[in-house]
Amino acid sequence: MATFKTISSDDIKETTSVLNQLVDFVEEDVSGSNTRKKFQVFVTSSAANSITSSLFQTVFDQNYTLQTANELFDTTVGLYYNSMTVTGSRTSIDANGKFLFPSQSLMMREKISVYKQFSQLLLGSSTSRFTAPFSNATSGKDEIDEAFFISFKRLFVRDGIKRETFAMKMIQSSSQPQFGRILGGDHPRGLNATNITITQDHPATGSAIFTDVGSSTSVERSRAGGDVGNIVNAANTAETVGLMFYQQGIAVFDLKKILNADGVISGSISCVGDHATTPISASLIPGFVTSASIDQILDHISETRFGSGSNTVMTFQNNTKINSTLYFCRATADEFNFSTNPSYTNTEGRIRVIDTGQEDIEKSFAFVSTVGLYDANEELLAVAKLSRPVEKNDEKDLTFRVRLDF
Numbered sequence: 429m430a431t432f433k434t435i436s437s438d439d440i441k442e443t444t445s446v447l448n449q450l451v452d453f454v455e456e457d458v459s460g461s462n463t464r465k466k467f468q469v470f471v472t473s474s475a476a477n478s479i480t481s482s483l484f485q486t487v488f489d490q491n492y493t494l495q496t497a498n499e500l501f502d503t504t505v506g507l508y509y510n511s512m513t514v515t516g517s518r519t520s521i522d523a524n525g526k527f528l529f530p531s532q533s534l535m536m537r538e539k540i541s542v543y544k545q546f547s548q549l550l551l552g553s554s555t556s557r558f559t560a561p562f563s564n565a566t567s568g569k570d571e572i573d574e575a576f577f578i579s580f581k582r583l584f585v586r587d588g589i590k591r592e593t594f595a596m597k598m599i600q601s602s603s604q605p606q607f608g609r610i611l612g613g614d615h616p617r618g619l620n621a622t623n624i625t626i627t628q629d630h631p632a633t634g635s636a637i638f639t640d641v642g643s644s645t646s647v648e649r650s651r652a653g654g655d656v657g658n659i660v661n662a663a664n665t666a667e668t669v670g671l672m673f674y675q676q677g678i679a680v681f682d683l684k685k686i687l688n689a690d691g692v693i694s695g696s697i698s699c700v701g702d703h704a705t706t707p708i709s710a711s712l713i714p715g716f717v718t719s720a721s722i723d724q725i726l727d728h729i730s731e732t733r734f735g736s737g738s739n740t741v742m743t744f745q746n747n748t749k750i751n752s753t754l755y756f757c758r759a760t761a762d763e764f765n766f767s768t769n770p771s772y773t774n775t776e777g778r779i780r781v782i783d784t785g786q787e788d789i790e791k792s793f794a795f796v797s798t799v800g801l802y803d804a805n806e807e808l809l810a811v812a813k814l815s816r817p818v819e820k821n822d823e824k825d826l827t828f829r830v831r832l833d834f
């Protein structure tokens with residue numbers, strides 16, 4: 429009538445399984461002003477005004493001021509320090525190696541620093557350059573000099589993104605600039621014409637879907653960033669537009685491939701000088717990405733390139749590794765047929781379930797409802813509850829499988 433029984437190593441088995449969960453994000457989460465939180469930390473001052481901007485923005489699943497709001501992902505942009513966009517805008521390098529830029533180029537050193545931070549994290553060196561495809565890239569064509577980064581939160585990535593499940597829908601062409609009034613007359617492409625944040629009156633066209641389809645056939649790995657997959661244009665899978673770092677949950681996109689780099693961006697942006705804003709009418713790359721702050725670039729991408737409805741704009745499946753330990757608790761025919769519950773016997777010590785005078789005929793039995801796991805000091809560590817009690821007598825061998833998931 430054993431109460432405790434030692435579990436041998438043969439009765440313990442460890443397993444690992446993977447659980448996949450579908451995650452999707454909708455357009456209005458990305459484009460909404462109250463679902464994108466800005467962390468304005470960059471300040472540049474002049475005699476007349478100052479400019480404040482974030483280094484990144486965080487997208488939430490609802491109004492970020494609500495306590496129930498969940499962070500979905502961060503977005504930011506970065507520039508490769510030795511790219512034509514940077515060297516073409518740079519005026520000089522001082523004695524300490526600091527890049528110097530004209531006043532009309534905003535946050536250039538910060539954009540370079542963002543790129544270097546992701547290079548260090550994902551490629552192992554702050555001076556490394558992202559390329560799409562990850563390997564066998566063509567020089568001058570596949571180098572990611574102007575990068576758009578999406579860093580998904582661990583709550584949704586879990587242990588990593590599953591290969592060939594990522595997809596993102598994006599509008600590649602900017603809206604047609606609205607008519608503006610310049611020098612007393614209407615001008616279709618005037619400096620007052622704006623398409624920086626237009627999403628309705630003159631909607632952007634030319635949407636595309638970017639996906640990591642085919643990434644399972646050519647498994648690649650970064651020494652620092654883990655498993656890598658190429659993100660391609662679904663309409664032309666030969667066109668690689670970015671990279672997905674699966675364990676990190678970070679997507680790196682080439683701005684000149686996912687957006688129309690030559691598209692004209694018109695409107696007003698912040699500036700350093702006598703006025704708080706200045707008109708702009710320039711190509712997306714290099715004009716807009718060098719002249720605008722990080723916040724203004726992210727606002728333009730988020731508000732005009734993802735739509736504003738309730739349709740899914742991004743989706744993937746995550747991986748959750750479940751490490752399990754299985755304990756096989758075996759009760760042979762002669763074990764655990766008695767209960768230590770005080771109510772099991774009467775005041776005379778007789779077993780209540782056996783009729784008087786039938787001790788030689790009837791055998792004791794019990795109902796198992798709980799299995800406890802104890803350490804060597806008989807300290808209770810875990811309790812497993814059965815969905816219903818199971819009868820145990822001397823004619824039954826029972827095995828209870830207790831599973832602990834970590």
